[in-house]
Amino acid sequence: MNTRTMAILLTLSLSGAVQADATSFLAQQGLAGKTVEQIVNTIDQSTQSRPLPYSASINATQLMLTQGEQKYVYPLGDKFYLSFAPYVQQTHPCFNHSLSGCQGELANTAFNVKITDKQGAVIVHKDVTSYQNGFVGGWLPRNTEGTIEVTYQGRVAQAPFATYDDSQTCMTTLRLKSV
Incomplete structure (x- = not known):
């Protein structure tokens, strides 16, 4: 040989x-x-306290799972995952969402979410409840720009978003302000 x-x-x-x-x-x-989408949803919606016993993070193009020296990478395909954590008083800087580590201020909290593209077409408009980690996540079409608007107990937050290969997957800038 x-x-x-x-x-x-x-x-x-x-x-x-x-x-x-x-x-x-x-x-x-x-x-x-599970599919990659199901894996991401399951981890982000986990009721376990953060940090999890393994590392899971997501960027614009792939899911990365790490335990010890082992690293597993899964491509996302034609969808984009954006996780956002509305807040009133406290947040943290973030670009790529750590499914296993990020913790937002408002866990298990009901919000109204409206996501529109830059032409004004509504992508999502519904009531949601944040996960145990204080985040709300969703799968969006790739190569789109627009605005996320979150409403909570007479407070509103808005921020622009984009779903390109270099876009952020963790939005922690949605400060809820009284209207």
Whole structure:
């Protein structure tokens, strides 16, 4: 067996081992058999207190799961995940959402959310309840710009958003102000 053949076999063997590790990791976290969208939703909506025992973060193009030295990366495809945390008094700076670590001020809180594109077309308009981590997340069309408006107990917050490959996935600038 020549060196090139050995290298190919080693690569195939390692990729199989990595796939087995990823499958085992997903099973341990109760995420086995889920799509990437379902994995993201499950982690972000987890009722476990933050930080979780593993790292999960999402940027504009991929989901990254890390435990110890192992890192698993899953492409998002044609959708964009934006997670936002409306607040009254306290927030934190964030660009890429840490599904396993970010904690917003208003956990388990009911809001009205209206998301429109820059032409004024409504993408989402509904009542939602923030997750245990104080965030609300949603899947949006890619390559879109617009505005998020959140209403809560006579208070309103608005902010622009974008869903490009270099856009933020964690919005922590929605300060709710009295109208």
